[in-house]
Amino acid sequence: MDRRAVYGPRDGTVLSQQSQHRSDEILDGDIDEVLQAKRADGKFWKNLREQDLPIRVQQILHQIGFYGVYRCGRIQYDCHLITALVERWRSETHSFHFRVGEATITLQDVQIIWGLPIDGEPVSGTDLERTSVQWQEYCMQYIGFAPEEGELKGSRLQVKAIIHHILRVHITPDTPHLTVVQYARAVALLLLGGTMCPDSSGNLVSLLYLAKLEDIVAARNYSWGSAVLAFFIP
Structure with a gap:
């Protein structure tokens, strides 16, 4: 038989x-x-075990809707x-x-595990044709540093470049609000690229997500839970 x-x-x-x-x-x-599994979040979570994110940054992550992902920490596979x-x-x-x-995995599962927003606008967009210089300027404006050209691959940025940046920045009660917001966006990108929607390369995150984080107040209006579910279910 x-x-x-x-x-x-x-x-x-x-x-x-x-x-x-x-x-x-x-x-x-x-x-x-x-x-x-290819993972790019090891060094990020290792650093967080030694020192939590500043309270001001945690508040912005809560505002975006990513605080539950941060609190869950690095998932052991x-x-x-x-x-x-x-x-x-x-x-x-x-x-x-x-x-x-x-x-199967449901939207309720994603919401309960990570507390991500599941109502609102879809997380969608198109790949923008930008030069490396334009991406560098974009990163400088929204996450506070301009990556080296070798750290960019089209519209994707090496995760380790973001980690090196946040390790160099020290947030204090006197740090300007703009710097804190840029720092929080960088952390949000790490959560997206390392945990929520990891790239198959194991070391890259799409900068297209950053377009949804430009306005911190409006960022929570997106259905991040739906985006994560769609990412994990091919």
């Missing part, structure tokens, strides 16, 4: 991509490979569990297929 008739989908009309699915490799005996879940995820139905039935 064909093993795929036992371990694969009983009806191939719905799960039609079984031959390209990772679980099909199990039937060929390739069951020892454990997926490893169980790579074996993630591997098992990947083997049970089906893009045809956008759900995990377990022996007890189907399950």
